[in-house]
Every structure is written in C-alpha cells, then in structure tokens.
Amino acid sequence: MNKQQLAAKIWESANKMRSKIEANEYKDYILGFIFYKFLSDKEVQFLKKNEWTDEYIVDLNEDDAESVQMVRQNIGYFIAYDGLFSTWIAKGMDFTASDVTDAISAFNRNINPHHKKVFEGIFKTLETGLSKLGETSGARTKAIRDLIYLIKDIPMDGRQDYDVLGFIYEYLISNFAANAGKKAGEFYTPHEVSLLMSEIVAHHLKGRSAIKIYDPTSGSG
Structure with a gap:
C-alpha cells in the first residue's frame, strides 16, 4: 500500500x-x-x-501464566487471543463494543512493569471515549466495526519503504487537527519544513563528536 492509497484509507476512516x-x-x-x-x-x-x-494462538489466554510471562518479558505487554485485533475482525457480526473495552482493560493489567512508562495510558481515548461514537451500544458497535474493518488492511509488517505510523500521524494532524491547538499557541509544522530544518542543523553541526539540543517547543515533532 503506497502513501496515496493509505491516505485514501485514512480519509475514508475519518469520514465514517x-x-x-x-x-x-x-x-x-x-x-x-x-x-x-x-x-x-x-x-x-x-x-x-x-x-x-x-x-x-487460539488457546492463548491469561490463565496460561507461563505464556503470559514469556510474551510480556519479550515485547512488554500481553494480549490474549480474544483481545487480538484479528480476532475482532474474525468475529464479524458477533463483534461488540464491549470487546474493545474488555481488551483495553486486559491490556492495561498485562503490561510488563518495566514498560509502564511506554504503554500505560496510550489507549485512554478508547477506554473513556467510546460513548461518543453512538448513543446506544448497538450504534457504538456499528461505528467501531466500520472503523476497524477499514483499518484492518493498513500494513503493519514493516515491509513498506516509509514509516507507516508516522505518515498516518502526520496526515491526521495536518488534515484534521492543524487548527486545534492554535489558541494555546500550538502549531503543526509541515513535514517538509521539519526536514529542511533538520538538514540545516545537521549541516551546521557536522563534524562534531557530540551535540546537545534544547528545544522546549518540540511537541510531538
């Protein structure tokens, strides 16, 4: 999936x-x-x-303490089979919004303690904000199902010649959230400008064995 195709997929997801x-x-x-x-x-x-x-993998669950420990030690977290994204897709019409809330709750309690700073709270919106996607459980389920069915084809195997997650983040910020933080003095810096700034700084500092950077306004960049 190239960038243009991915952009179209993200736009369709947002449109939903x-x-x-x-x-x-x-x-x-x-x-x-x-x-x-x-x-x-x-x-x-x-x-x-x-x-x-x-x-x-179908039998992977929290009761298998040895497997849970092995997975957590190696990747920093554990997701049981029932909580896997692919399982949500496989459920088809049997998928419900509660599958998401249950999975996120399980994810949070199965984070490796050494990785708490990395993973804790990263799904806060999915924990607390799903009610915004529909007034009823059925409406929320349909909204989430539609969204994950669009997302399921986004490549995550690392075979693309560009940073997929980075591209998605920049696309969403530039198209849907660029104006959101301006009242607070927050502004989105286009990728091309960031790249040019980096090249200028790198050229100026080339040859140095060590450098220090102080940028209190770096934000998510």
Missing part, C-alpha cells in the same frame, strides 16, 4: 466518524485503533517466530 465527534478528535480514535492493531500484529508475529501455530 463524521458527525459523531469533532474533526480534531479523529486522530485520537483512528490512531488508537491503528496502534492497537500494530501491537496486536506485533505479538502474533513474535509468537509465530517462536513456532506458535494458529491453533496454539
């Missing part, structure tokens, strides 16, 4: 959420589900590299 939430909130939901897919796929890839078959 139109009228449900503010445009500047799109990124929080879309990125949340995309990153959960990334972590879910990463765990499956790790297991398969360690000779776990699909049949074994």
Whole structure:
C-alpha cells in the first residue's frame, strides 16, 4: 500500500466518524485503533517466530501464566487471543463494543512493569471515549466495526519503504487537527519544513563528536 492509497484509507476512516465527534478528535480514535492493531500484529508475529501455530494462538489466554510471562518479558505487554485485533475482525457480526473495552482493560493489567512508562495510558481515548461514537451500544458497535474493518488492511509488517505510523500521524494532524491547538499557541509544522530544518542543523553541526539540543517547543515533532 503506497502513501496515496493509505491516505485514501485514512480519509475514508475519518469520514465514517463524521458527525459523531469533532474533526480534531479523529486522530485520537483512528490512531488508537491503528496502534492497537500494530501491537496486536506485533505479538502474533513474535509468537509465530517462536513456532506458535494458529491453533496454539487460539488457546492463548491469561490463565496460561507461563505464556503470559514469556510474551510480556519479550515485547512488554500481553494480549490474549480474544483481545487480538484479528480476532475482532474474525468475529464479524458477533463483534461488540464491549470487546474493545474488555481488551483495553486486559491490556492495561498485562503490561510488563518495566514498560509502564511506554504503554500505560496510550489507549485512554478508547477506554473513556467510546460513548461518543453512538448513543446506544448497538450504534457504538456499528461505528467501531466500520472503523476497524477499514483499518484492518493498513500494513503493519514493516515491509513498506516509509514509516507507516508516522505518515498516518502526520496526515491526521495536518488534515484534521492543524487548527486545534492554535489558541494555546500550538502549531503543526509541515513535514517538509521539519526536514529542511533538520538538514540545516545537521549541516551546521557536522563534524562534531557530540551535540546537545534544547528545544522546549518540540511537541510531538
């Protein structure tokens, strides 16, 4: 999937959420589900590299303390089979919004203590904000199902010649949230400008064995 195709996929995902939430909130939901897919796929890839078959993965649950510990030690978190993104997709019409809340709750309690600073709270929007996606449980389920079905084809295998997550983040910020923080003095810096600034600084500092950078306004850049 090239950047143009990915941009179209993100736009379609955002379009599904139109009228449900503010445009500047799109990124929080879309990125949340995309990153959960990334972590879910990463765990499956790790297991398969360690000779776990699909049949074994189906039996993966929190009661298997040895497997939970092994996964947490190696990738920093654990997701049971029922909480995998691919399992949500496989459920089809049996998928419900509660599958997400249950999975996020389980994810939070299965973070490796040494990785708390990395993973704790990263899915806060999915924990507390799903009610915005529909007035009823059925409406929320449909909204989430539509969204994850769009997201499921986004490549997360690292085979692309560009940073997929980085591109998604920049696309969402530039198209839907660029104006959100201006009242607070926050501004989105286009990728091309950031790249030029980096090249200028790198040229100026070339040849130095060590450099120090102080930028209190770096934000997410």
